[in-house]
Amino acid sequence: xxxxxxxxxxxxxxxxxxxxxxxxxxxxxxxxxxxxxxxxxxxxxxxxxxxxxxxxxxxxxxxxxxxxxxxxxxxxxxxxxxxxxxxxxxxxxxxxxxxxxxxxxxxxxxxxxxxxxxxxxxxxxxxxxxxxxxxxxxxxxxxxxxxxxxxxxxxxxxxxxxxxxxxxxxxxxxxxxxxxxxxxxxxxxxxxxxxxxxxxxxxxxxxxxxxxxxxxxxxxxxxxxxxxxxxxxxxxxxxxxxxxxxxxxxxxxxx
Numbered sequence: 001x002x003x004x005x006x007x008x009x010x011x012x013x014x015x016x017x018x019x020x021x022x023x024x025x026x027x028x029x030x031x032x033x034x035x036x037x038x039x040x041x042x043x044x045x046x047x048x049x050x051x052x053x054x055x056x057x058x059x060x061x062x063x064x065x066x067x068x069x070x071x072x073x074x075x076x077x078x079x080x081x082x083x084x085x086x087x088x089x090x091x092x093x094x095x096x097x098x099x100x101x102x103x104x105x106x107x108x109x110x111x112x113x114x115x116x117x118x119x120x121x122x123x124x125x126x127x128x129x130x131x132x133x134x135x136x137x138x139x140x141x142x143x144x145x146x147x148x149x150x151x152x153x154x155x156x157x158x159x160x161x162x163x164x165x166x167x168x169x170x171x172x173x174x175x176x177x178x179x180x181x182x183x184x185x186x187x188x189x190x191x192x193x194x195x196x197x198x199x200x201x202x203x204x205x206x207x208x209x210x211x212x213x214x215x216x217x218x219x220x221x222x223x224x225x226x227x228x229x230x231x232x233x234x235x236x237x238x239x240x241x242x243x244x245x246x247x248x249x250x251x252x253x254x255x
Contacts, residue, residue: 022214024149026125030101032210033077036201037103040078043201043208047193055171055246056084056142062239063169063250068092069137072161074126074154075099075144079108079119081171085140086117096136098122098129127153134163142171146218155231164255168233169248173211174220176244185245189215220247 036043044052065071065085071093073082082097089095097119099105105121112119124130126141126148139162141154148154158168176182189212197208219227225236233251240247 022210022217024147024214026100026149029147029149032203032207033101034103035203036207037078037101037107039201040104040107041080043197046200047197047208051242052080052246055241055248056081058239058241059140059142059169059171059248060084060088062237062248063138063140063167065089065093065095066137069163070094070096070135071138071140072129072131072136073097074129074139074141074158075147076108076121077101077104077142077144079105079111079121081140081142082108082119083111083115083117085138086112086119094120096120096122096131098124098126100125127157129157129161131161133160134166135161137163137166138169139166140169140171143173145170145172146214151227152231155228159232159253162253164253166253168228168251168253170224170228170251171246171248172218172220172224173215174240174244174247175216177240178243181243185243225249225251 059081065088067090071085071089073085073096076082076097076099079097082095086095095118097108100123102123105123108119109121122130127150139158141158145151145154162168176185194209194212197211198206201207221238225238228236228249228251232254234254236249236251238247238249
């Protein structure tokens with residue numbers, strides 16, 4: 001049975017928003033995810049039809065773990081991507097999943113214990129990571145970058161803890177470019193997903209209304225790639241997934 005740690009370095013982020021008027025204050029985001037944590041995985045699989053599992057598989061293949069070294073999954077939530085890396089990584093690779101919402105992180109700890117996959121769980125703010133510079137060979141964030149109150153600051157921290165020449169992988173929701181697919185998807189995203197998600201998750205914080213609002217407001221494609229480069233990363237490969245409803249960005253830390 002693997003050992004688990006829960007190191008705390010988690011100041012409450014500043015209460016502000018930087019995405020089109022969507023409230024991303026630390027208090028709101030943390031409380032919202034704490035409320036939906038018990039049914040988070042169930043709702044995700046239901047709303048995505050399980051395709052999110054494949055998206056994480058693509059992420060691990062496009063930004064694979066090193067032969068030896070470290071992988072950090074920021075905003076890990078219930079730990080699905082961290083566990084996917086632990087499943088593929090060898091015994092000489094340290095896999096860490098960090099999140100500032102303890103109830104979400106607790107679900108990851110439970111899954112790690114059930115599967116026996118060795119992940120170190122750390123409670124931490126993505127804008128103030130408790131790790132030394134250049135500590136990790138691969139840094140990842142899946143469906144969490146848009147939830148960080150200050151995107152640029154979060155990316156700067158990712159660059160700080162990523163070794164020169166290391167990889168950053170960002171998996172995030174996006175909007176399809178094809179007009180017909182985009183129109184249908186927006187109808188589903190605005191009308192069906194929030195009602196269904198909020199009902200099944202049994203939450204009073206409108207978490208799945210926030211989901212569609214934050215995705216529509218957040219930059220994607222070349223716009224987001226430019227922000228990633230400004231944080232200290234080189235060429236960004238952009239990989240649309242499933243008609244563009246999700247996008248994977250893989251960048252290299254500047255040397």
